[in-house]
Amino acid sequence: MATSDPVPTYGARNWCVVGGGLLGLTLAHRLAEAGERVTVLEAAPTLGGLASAWRLGDVIWDRHYHVIMLSDFYLRRLLSELDLEREIRWTVTRTGFYCDDHLYRLNNAIDYLRFSPLGLIDKVRLATTLHRMSRIKDGRKLERIPLTDWLIRLSGKRTFEKIWRPLLRAKMGENYAKASAAFIWAYVNRLYAARRGGLKTEMFGYVPGSYARILERLEGLLTGEGVTIEAGSPVQRIERTADGVRVTTPRGETDFDQVVVTAAGPLAARMCAGLTADENERLNGVLYQGIVCASVLLKRPLAGYYVTYIADEAVPFTGVIEMSALVDPAEHFGGHALVYLPRYAVAGDPYFEMSDDEVEERFLAGLAKIYPAIGRDDVLAFRISRVRNVYAISTLNYSDRLPPMTTSVPGIHIVNSAQIVNASLAVNESVALAEQAVPRLLAHARADPPRRVREQEPA
Numbered sequence: 001m002a003t004s005d006p007v008p009t010y011g012a013r014n015w016c017v018v019g020g021g022l023l024g025l026t027l028a029h030r031l032a033e034a035g036e037r038v039t040v041l042e043a044a045p046t047l048g049g050l051a052s053a054w055r056l057g058d059v060i061w062d063r064h065y066h067v068i069m070l071s072d073f074y075l076r077r078l079l080s081e082l083d084l085e086r087e088i089r090w091t092v093t094r095t096g097f098y099c100d101d102h103l104y105r106l107n108n109a110i111d112y113l114r115f116s117p118l119g120l121i122d123k124v125r126l127a128t129t130l131h132r133m134s135r136i137k138d139g140r141k142l143e144r145i146p147l148t149d150w151l152i153r154l155s156g157k158r159t160f161e162k163i164w165r166p167l168l169r170a171k172m173g174e175n176y177a178k179a180s181a182a183f184i185w186a187y188v189n190r191l192y193a194a195r196r197g198g199l200k201t202e203m204f205g206y207v208p209g210s211y212a213r214i215l216e217r218l219e220g221l222l223t224g225e226g227v228t229i230e231a232g233s234p235v236q237r238i239e240r241t242a243d244g245v246r247v248t249t250p251r252g253e254t255d256f257d258q259v260v261v262t263a264a265g266p267l268a269a270r271m272c273a274g275l276t277a278d279e280n281e282r283l284n285g286v287l288y289q290g291i292v293c294a295s296v297l298l299k300r301p302l303a304g305y306y307v308t309y310i311a312d313e314a315v316p317f318t319g320v321i322e323m324s325a326l327v328d329p330a331e332h333f334g335g336h337a338l339v340y341l342p343r344y345a346v347a348g349d350p351y352f353e354m355s356d357d358e359v360e361e362r363f364l365a366g367l368a369k370i371y372p373a374i375g376r377d378d379v380l381a382f383r384i385s386r387v388r389n390v391y392a393i394s395t396l397n398y399s400d401r402l403p404p405m406t407t408s409v410p411g412i413h414i415v416n417s418a419q420i421v422n423a424s425l426a427v428n429e430s431v432a433l434a435e436q437a438v439p440r441l442l443a444h445a446r447a448d449p450p451r452r453v454r455e456q457e458p459a
């Protein structure tokens with residue numbers, strides 16, 4: 001059957017979407033819109049994955065910091081369907097940079113000219129590097145160039161050592177040495193997209209109530225479309241049987257016609273039975289970056305920068321995100337300051353195993369190094385999120401080694417954030433990936449009709 005044929009009339013197929021993050025929920029929504037029957041199985045007790053919300057003292061907000069950008073077309077369209085787009089609050093934010101025991105302001109050209117860690121020639125080279133990156137439209141060619149080589153060539157060795165290397169280590173640990181130039185291109189490009197012309201200031205947005213509210217609306221929409229949602233259902237095994245695809249969770253076995261896994265590559269490889277050696281190798285070969293991210297509720301604000309980049313290896317976290325510099329603290333945080341301290345971490349990072357108390361101790365010592373006026377008495381609540389598979393590092397020739405969406409096992413598909421190329425990890429990209437995947441999934445499903453349908457079809 002050609003992919004352009006209309007959906008056959010023999011009835012909806014039963015789909016299982018594994019993973020209730022924004023990718024899985026968007027897939028479920030679009031499949032349901034196409035007339036399919038969908039069940040979402042999410043391992044965690046709540047929906048949202050990396051974008052889920054939690055309680056911090058008296059505040060409910062995202063467990064990882066999230067902003068919306070003006071250029072987040074797919075996300076904003078989804079928010080329109082949820083009737084939330086018009087509620088987005090847009091704010092001009094400010095940026096800080098911490099190095100050489102000093103907190104610098106980096107909001108405009110004058111701040112940049114005053115930025116003393118770099119000499120004038122280095123500044124010109126850095127500005128030229130950023131400008132050149134912003135003009136590249138397709139980053140796939142950069143996948144062939146080692147990141148370090150590219151940055152040294154464009155910005156010079158001094159600027160690389162002073163600025164780029166600490167920032168790259170902050171984002172990827174020692175994995176930066178394995179990354180391609182496409183990684184930094186995608187990252188810088190997303191930041192550039194947040195800038196308005198003229199003043200070149202950053203505009204970030206948020207929905208009042210955070211992703212907690214977005215997810216509640218999305219769940220309501222899905223339920224209204226007839227989607228079954230089962231949180232607290234970790235999928236253990238997915239296998240092809242004579243009747244379709246069997247999915248096993250601790251609650252038992254269920255047969256579906258089609259299954260889409262949205263979990264990270266190595267998790268997907270573990271769940272799906274019958275994949276080829278090449279598929280397993282591709283899924284397990286994706287190099288993931290993890291995170292240990294603290295949410296801190298403080299009695300008072302820090303410096304009012306939404307993001308402060310940290311280029312100081314003595315500080316255990318790699319950035320400071322002052323959410324209350326963007327979100328109205330009086331309305332949402334009881335007048336307090338909500339701050340995130342992310343530590344992007346490689347697989348063996350000791351902070352994954354460290355006790356919460358020890359992480360808190362070390363992180364608060366780091367915070368006091370940057371903001372000496374902030375003491376223990378200012379901390380109202382402190383909570384730590386640890387995730388090992390956050391984003392796939394764009395290694396050399398990454399696109400050539402991507403795991404395919406549709407596997408060799410009929411009815412089993414893997415659509416996950418590792419397939420986001422030419423962009424950096426963001427909800428907008430997850431929504432876009434889901435929307436691009438659905439027509440392909442439907443086309444494959446048509447070529448693999450369920451047994452009950454094959455038996456009904458005329459010979």
Ligand SMILES: Cc1cc2nc3c(=O)[nH]c(=O)nc-3n(C[C@H](O)[C@H](O)[C@H](O)COP(=O)(O)OP(=O)(O)OC[C@H]3O[C@@H](n4cnc5c(N)ncnc54)[C@H](O)[C@@H]3O)c2cc1C
Nearest residue numbers: 019021022023043049050051064066067234235263426427
């Ligand atoms: C610190 C941080 C800051 C960020 N900031 C921004 C930002 O400012 N703006 C932005 O747009 N994006 C941001 N992001 C990125 C954004 O959160 C992600 O792009 C998005 O949430 C990814 O959604 P996903 O569904 O692809 O993956 P996930 O959210 O990881 O969803 C995968 C789901 O699969 C589930 N799962 C795994 N195994 C199983 C199993 N065996 N059975 C059932 N379920 C399973 C997981 O529990 C999870 O819920 C940020 C991310 C982080 C970590």
